[in-house]
Amino acid sequence: MTVEGMSLTEEEVLKRIETAKSKLGGDLIVLAHFYQQDDIVKYADFVGDSLQLARAASKRRDVKYIVFCAVSFMAEMARILCLPEQQVFHPEPQARCPLAEMAAIREVEAAWAMLKKTEKKIIPVVYVNSRADLKAFCGRNNGFVCTSSNAKKAMEYVFSQGAIPFFFPDENLGGNTAHSMGIGDGEMFLWEPDEVPSEKNIEKISDMKVILWKGFCYVHMAFQASHVEAMRKAYGSNMSIIVHPECIPEVVQLSDYVGSTSFIRDTVAKAPSGSQWAIGTEIHFVDRIRRDNPDKLIVPLRDWACREMAKVTPTKLLAVLEGLVEGNPLPGVPVDPETAEYARIALDKMLEIG
Numbered sequence: 384m385t386v387e388g389m390s391l392t393e394e395e396v397l398k399r400i401e402t403a404k405s406k407l408g409g410d411l412i413v414l415a416h417f418y419q420q421d422d423i424v425k426y427a428d429f430v431g432d433s434l435q436l437a438r439a440a441s442k443r444r445d446v447k448y449i450v451f452c453a454v455s456f457m458a459e460m461a462r463i464l465c466l467p468e469q470q471v472f473h474p475e476p477q478a479r480c481p482l483a484e485m486a487a488i489r490e491v492e493a494a495w496a497m498l499k500k501t502e503k504k505i506i507p508v509v510y511v512n513s514r515a516d517l518k519a520f521c522g523r524n525n526g527f528v529c530t531s532s533n534a535k536k537a538m539e540y541v542f543s544q545g546a547i548p549f550f551f552p553d554e555n556l557g558g559n560t561a562h563s564m565g566i567g568d569g570e571m572f573l574w575e576p577d578e579v580p581s582e583k584n585i586e587k588i589s590d591m592k593v594i595l596w597k598g599f600c601y602v603h604m605a606f607q608a609s610h611v612e613a614m615r616k617a618y619g620s621n622m623s624i625i626v627h628p629e630c631i632p633e634v635v636q637l638s639d640y641v642g643s644t645s646f647i648r649d650t651v652a653k654a655p656s657g658s659q660w661a662i663g664t665e666i667h668f669v670d671r672i673r674r675d676n677p678d679k680l681i682v683p684l685r686d687w688a689c690r691e692m693a694k695v696t697p698t699k700l701l702a703v704l705e706g707l708v709e710g711n712p713l714p715g716v717p718v719d720p721e722t723a724e725y726a727r728i729a730l731d732k733m734l735e736i737g
């Protein structure tokens with residue numbers, strides 16, 4: 384009997400997840416992003432950021448079933464990297480990252496056609512928070528994928544090729560990474576998909592070092608300079624402020640540290656006992672860091688959750704697991720084979736670059 388349509392207590396759901404997981408044993412791996420709620424994370428065999436999860440999914444060739452608890456583009460990534468005979472499931476296919484939806488393939492292809500007119504060497508770099516067809520676009524066009532952990536390496540690689548990075552869809556990650564390499568706002572062109580640039584602008588793009596796409600994460604955009612200033616005022620100079628690079632440049636520049644979710648977690652974990660931290664990223668993750676570091680004062684820069692990540696619930700995880708136990712699986716994550724082939728090229732290149 385599956386959980387669909389049944390009313391179960393929270394305790395029953397959690398107990399049944401444990402039972403289903405033990406029945407599936409070594410055939411199953413559950414992967415969860417750091418931003419998932421605790422009742423998902425505790426059943427995960429591996430918890431990580433996008434890059435770590437991509438690596439974990441590509442290495443576990445021994446399991447039959449991969450259940451990916453995160454937003455949909457991450458589950459797609461597992462589908463792309465795994466063997467065709469492995470089955471990949473996402474407990475809530477409607478959990479879609481709004482940032483990933485901010486660049487559609489037809490818009491990127493239209494931009495690419497215009498950018499070719501510059502006759503400059505341009506390499507497309509797509510942030511992992513993107514749909515599979517955009518990753519495939521990069522695979523077809525000598526480009527690759529990057530994450531917030533390796534965005535700087537990605538840009539360095541493009542520059543080492545004598546090329547201009549065309550970075551999409553997160554303008555903040557792209558802009559903050561470029562700033563960290565000494566590139567100023569005047570050397571970056573912001574591509575606005577709703578406004579096709581004129582021929583004159585195309586000339587301007589030729590002189591730019593970086594081309595960014597107008598897109599953002601609404602969770603990280605919620606952190607403002609006023610939150611940093613309020614934190615400094617309340618706690619003084621003993622408080623270190625650490626934020627994710629999807630935050631706006633003003634916030635990044637006012638903060639003490641910037642880095643991926645893994646960087647944030649590791650930096651706080653290694654900090655001396657008694658140190659004080661204000662963290663600017665998704666609240667479930669901040670709460671977990673706080674619990675893992677009881678010897679430190681940890682506060683959120685602002686209490687802000689990702690609604691999409693929260694759509695994956697224990698009940699939905701249970702439905703996937705019991706479907707597998709009963710031999711009646713829910714639909715797997717769909718990525719057509721041609722898209723997967725080219726997206727894999729772009730992801731493999733990312734894993735090579737580091």
Ligand code: SF4
Binds near residue numbers: 418482483602689691
């Ligand atoms: S936190 Fe932002 S980037 Fe991450 S899944 Fe949510 S909306 Fe997307």
